[in-house]
Amino acid sequence: MTAADAKEACSDLLAEYAYLIDADRLEVWLDLFADECTYQIVPRENYVRGLPLQLMLCENKNMLRDRVISLRQANIYNIHVDRHLISAIRYRGEDNGVHTVEANYAVFQTNQDGQSRLFSVGRYLDTVVDDDGTFKFKDKLVIADTASVPTLLATPL
Amino acid sequence: MRNEPDYVWPRADFTRIPFGIYHDADVYVQEQFRVFRGPTWSYLCFDVEIPNPGDFKCVYVGDTPVVVNRDQDGALHAFINRCAHRGATVRREEFGNAKDHTCVYHQWCYSLKGELMGVPFRRGVKGKGGMPKDFRVTDHSLHTLRVESFNGVIFASFSDDAPSLVDFLDEPICKHLKRLTHKTVKILGYQRQFIHGNWKLYTDNTRDPNHGGLLHPFQVTFGIARLTHGGGAVLDKRGCHNISMVEGDSDSDEDASKAYEDSGSGAYMADYRLNDASMLATQKEFGDEITLSIMSIFPNVVFQQIGNCLATRQIRCKGVDAFELYWTYYGYEDDDEAMTAHRLRQANMAGPGGLISMEDGEAIEIVHRAIKREADQHSVVEYGGRGEIKTQDTLITEVPMRGFWAYYCQLMGIEANGAAA
Numbered sequence: 084m085t086a087a088d089a090k091e092a093c094s095d096l097l098a099e100y101a102y103l104i105d106a107d108r109l110e111v112w113l114d115l116f117a118d119e120c121t122y123q124i125v126p127r128e129n130y131v132r133g134l135p136l137q138l139m140l141c142e143n144k145n146m147l148r149d150r151v152i153s154l155r156q157a158n159i160y161n162i163h164v165d166r167h168l169i170s171a172i173r174y175r176g177e178d179n180g181v182h183t184v185e186a187n188y189a190v191f192q193t194n195q196d197g198q199s200r201l202f203s204v205g206r207y208l209d210t211v212v213d214d215d216g217t218f219k220f221k222d223k224l225v226i227a228d229t230a231s232v233p234t235l236l237a238t239p240l
Numbered sequence: 241m242r243n244e245p246d247y248v249w250p251r252a253d254f255t256r257i258p259f260g261i262y263h264d265a266d267v268y269v270q271e272q273f274r275v276f277r278g279p280t281w282s283y284l285c286f287d288v289e290i291p292n293p294g295d296f297k298c299v300y301v302g303d304t305p306v307v308v309n310r311d312q313d314g315a316l317h318a319f320i321n322r323c324a325h326r327g328a329t330v331r332r333e334e335f336g337n338a339k340d341h342t343c344v345y346h347q348w349c350y351s352l353k354g355e356l357m358g359v360p361f362r363r364g365v366k367g368k369g370g371m372p373k374d375f376r377v378t379d380h381s382l383h384t385l386r387v388e389s390f391n392g393v394i395f396a397s398f399s400d401d402a403p404s405l406v407d408f409l410d411e412p413i414c415k416h417l418k419r420l421t422h423k424t425v426k427i428l429g430y431q432r433q434f435i436h437g438n439w440k441l442y443t444d445n446t447r448d449p450n451h452g453g454l455l456h457p458f459q460v461t462f463g464i465a466r467l468t469h470g471g472g473a474v475l476d477k478r479g480c481h482n483i484s485m486v487e488g489d490s491d492s493d494e495d496a497s498k499a500y501e502d503s504g505s506g507a508y509m510a511d512y513r514l515n516d517a518s519m520l521a522t523q524k525e526f527g528d529e530i531t532l533s534i535m536s537i538f539p540n541v542v543f544q545q546i547g548n549c550l551a552t553r554q555i556r557c558k559g560v561d562a563f564e565l566y567w568t569y570y571g572y573e574d575d576d577e578a579m580t581a582h583r584l585r586q587a588n589m590a591g592p593g594g595l596i597s598m599e600d601g602e603a604i605e606i607v608h609r610a611i612k613r614e615a616d617q618h619s620v621v622e623y624g625g626r627g628e629i630k631t632q633d634t635l636i637t638e639v640p641m642r643g644f645w646a647y648y649c650q651l652m653g654i655e656a657n658g659a660a661a
Contacts, residue, residue, distance in 0.1 A: 126430065136429025138591060140585065142585065143516060145515035146588075159457075160599070161602050230430070234433075234434070234435060234436065234602070235592050235599075236598065
């Protein structure tokens with residue numbers, strides 16, 4: 084696979100990621116992650132100061148599944164629609180089958196009155212692996228510039 | 241005060257709270273003076289956050305920006321982050337280390353004690369301009385606050401009339417604060433949650449252990465806190481603070497399941513199981529049976545222990561319609577890597593994205609929206625009974641909330657005379 088092909092595959096993966104969250108198809112969204120994966124949202128203010136605390140931490144795929152199940156069954160949160168804008172995708176290369184890709188994101192939330200607000204803006208620092216011909220996230224790190232979470236953080240960023 | 245003709249307090253025991261008190265911009269301004277700058281103590285931060293001489297941190301007391309720092313001798317000082325000259329923010333960075341604080345606008349320079357030390361071009365140039373001859377720097381220090389630290393937790397007060405910190409906190413709070421800070425604290429990081437609601441809806445929320453077993457199905461289902469647990473709510477002598485405590489091993493899933501079913505609540509979900517239950521493995525580290533405690537200290541902080549997830553939540557007012565919760569998560573200096581990882585794992589349950597606590601953001605906003613034009617209507621606060629405000633031996637109570645309002649009204653000069661019962 085050429086670097087250009089890998090970049091395109093990573094870019095497609097990010098687009099699918101955005102689509103599935105925004106379409107509220109989180110059960111399918113889980114399939115974008117490799118069996119061995121991590122998912123973390125960290126406020127930028129902690130990240131730059133070297134403080135480990137995250138906003139969301141899934142150390143493995145089961146914890147990621149539990150997040151989705153909890154959203155569906157247990158959690159009560161503001162009724163909203165998400166919309167991701169992902170841009171400035173930087174493919175950083177491949178090492179031992181692990182691709183590194185970075186991107187900027189903005190997530191807008193729209194409430195039932197049709198009012199939209201900027202919910203979170205930040206950066207993705209991801210690693211991606213080829214899982215039997217399909218690119219999947221291995222480690223997804225979301226660094227949220229928006230440390231001050233408006234209202235609450237329910238759906239993944 | 242102006243409030244009295246506007247709002248009716250129909251019950252002298254504060255079992256009715258007028259909704260107008262959460263939406264009135266004039267009340268909000270009064271609160272900043274009478275509550276946050278009144279004879280109270282507000283939480284600032286931990287002393288390990290500013291360990292060295294010159295270290296500073298910018299925080300808020302109510303909506304007033306405050307700098308807390310350590311001087312060259314290690315002593316703590318706090319002052320309003322406002323230049324005595326023209327009112328600019330003196331210290332713009334949130335954290336740092338400094339020899340002095342110099343305002344960028346006209347370079348007035350203050351010591352770490354908040355004293356004005358220098359004013360550039362004070363004498364003018366060649367006899368022209370500058371400050372008047374009788375201008376004295378000693379008249380223009382920063383507005384300083386009283387500062388006291390308890391077991392490594394720093395509080396400040398604007399008021400000379402405030403009792404000592406230990407007296408203000410009172411014995412049960414001091415005891416529990418010592419429990420939570422029984423070893424040197426290590427900061428793990430911060431979270432912020434910007435909630436579109438009045439700050440007092442949050443102080444209500446954390447003085448209402450009853451909601452915890454209903455609003456938060458995650459903690460009910462997994463036995464973290466539910467209304468079938470032993471525990472209760474301990475009040476101080478003024479009734480303004482509260483420690484809600486849960487003994488997490490004091491019921492069984494079967495008992496809980498049946499009790500919730502019998503009461504008609506769907507909060508216990510028997511079919512819901514975690515694929516990875518590692519975050520539920522709480523280790524008892526305080527030598528007691530309390531697995532969850534929510535300590536609300538009047539007026540601006542909550543100390544949280546959810547299993548081994550420890551944090552403070554500082555309430556920062558952002559106007560009558562909003563506040564920020566500023567969460568400081570901590571462990572202890574002697575935690576090993578595994579314990580730190582465990583505390584971080586359990587942090588999934590708290591904060592703005594917490595599997596348990598995210599619901600509070602929604603609960604506050606749906607109240608704040610619905611009561612906007614209901615100033616003359618009241619909330620009903622009767623769980624735990626009417627009358628005397630005292631320590632509770634059950635979680636199915638909201639009596640601590642009435643304790644908050646009793647003390648708040650005392651500070652605000654509001655008399656709940658029950659006139660319109």
